[in-house]
Amino acid sequence: MSRAFNFSAGPATLPEPVLRQVQAELLEWKGERASVMELSHRGQAFIDCAAAAERDLRELMAIPDDYHALFLQGGATTLAALLPLNLAGPDQVADYVITGHWGEKAIENARPSIRTHVAASARDSGYASIPPRDQWRLTPGAAFVHYTPNETIHGVEFQDIPDVGDVPLVADVSSNILSCPIDVSRFGVLYGGAQKNLGPAGLTLAIVRKDLLGKHGRDLPPIFDLANQASNDSMFNTPPTFAWYMLGLVLQWLKAQGGAAAIGQRNARKAAKLYSAIDGSGGYYRNPVATNARSRMNVPFFLADAALDRPFLHEASAAGLLGLKGHRALGGMRASIYNAMPEAGVQALVDFMADFLRRNG
């Protein structure tokens, strides 16, 4: 038995050196005579570990000082419900730009708390493109504009940050955070689960411009008020310490890889290689997304003959290529090629695809 290339959409593959370090120090972490997951989050050892992770996150993403970096729980869906409560009063309007499944989920979780407005939606195209910016119907004075820079299921990614003027831009970056450099100062909030590019499931990041918090005027349970998490260094209650520690190790690995710019270049090469294999297959494999909206992270593709899906998956698994089954909403295949997927993994996939085509084409 040996480790395979795992194209799972999330939870997803992690850097092997990180896993090896976790394994080595699982029972005794540093000089603590206990596992990191057995230590109090109020003890100095864990506080130092947590602070180091925040420092590295700020360095890697070049997060300005006027932003909080919060380490939370509940997944992006929980934040999709909490952010409207924190950023707006019940009578304010927020605009949503919907380019896939996760945008739909975000607005569903906002509707009970604010007045939502769909400023643009690619639903009619089957979420295979991004509505041009000049067709968005933004609400003047909206509390925020929400969008999903990368849609994990539909494989649709914005190539640029949209200009929405002075309205805070709120982005669910679950599936593309730290996959390339991004100008944080263009956003009001960046949020997302860690389980795709940055660590195991169970940790949720929120990078929030400080002036946006504490103004909602609502009577919220204290645990729902992100200002409380901010003023308590994300330890208003017990945080998911092990996931936080692992995120820190992944960030150190990212720094060793050369940071956001270097990983962004590698991710671009990986995506180019895979799309090239799909586009060069003479229609045997097909990606349905408009070329200017293709995701560098999640690449859905379909075999011309869906009857070959099962043999494809079966043989791929035998060849050491896992997690390629498409989302149940779309069928077909999907290769998620996050930061921790090495270029050799993508090469192995395109080699397999070419071989499968040769044998079954």
Add this chain to the structure above:
Amino acid sequence: MSRAFNFSAGPATLPEPVLRQVQAELLEWKGERASVMELSHRGQAFIDCAAAAERDLRELMAIPDDYHALFLQGGATTLAALLPLNLAGPDQVADYVITGHWGEKAIENARPSIRTHVAASARDSGYASIPPRDQWRLTPGAAFVHYTPNETIHGVEFQDIPDVGDVPLVADVSSNILSCPIDVSRFGVLYGGAQKNLGPAGLTLAIVRKDLLGKHGRDLPPIFDLANQASNDSMFNTPPTFAWYMLGLVLQWLKAQGGAAAIGQRNARKAAKLYSAIDGSGGYYRNPVATNARSRMNVPFFLADAALDRPFLHEASAAGLLGLKGHRALGGMRASIYNAMPEAGVQALVDFMADFLRRNG
């Protein structure tokens, strides 16, 4: 270097055999050629793992079929905010019995969502006792009665389940879940973080009588509606898979120990030994809690001379006894002796306490 006895209040010590198994299979879990934390929560391997943990939880706690067992995120504090939203309309009253810090936090997180009523509070006693049941002023027809069977900080534990008639009893069992047999059928909801008796931080359990959900009549974000988690097997969104897997291993370990009855007897012996050492010290060590309200899980104690606190902690650490510093709200010492603390650990602690007294008494 070697592992010490760790009396941390949570995150807390875990069974060493569980940690060794996690370590052994960290990079390749079963035949999956990946770490368990890298696998999709929608894949059969993880679904089987999650279902096995639920089965073992149901078996160990003898959870009746008319209860959901939910595997959530956010900690008990998040549930303290979510449960009122799920169990009652905004005009309904819920009664709170407050016997320590966590009861206070629970009612704070309920107040914005329902009409709360303090049916009883031990605040005036400094949370060193439990208000007698016949002094509780319960509200007829309340939506629920909330209490904290074991208060982690104050070391106060109910010895029996209070009778509140037909009103659903809601209990935060973060620090005593599965520490002894409990009659689940007496409760409407049992909820708590896993990070004390059952696993790492980042997983929150809620055992909920099925008929209580889906009746709130509120317009809630779907992610806040526990009925959605129940109908999605706690996978309405990505769950904290690694913590869930580890909980499963801890439950298997608990079964190997003989289950709730056997661990309950062991826990009773551990607590008796420690309280005996405190009470037999001629006042050198002191536990302030009424004897009929003493916790079997969290034992706060104070040295008669607080100037000796620092040497006590320093020497305890040197003797391989960690995490004994009391909560910052109380000072002094606290020994948390959850399921995974072996009897040998408590013996080592009482031996050290006797030796320290001899040398400094």
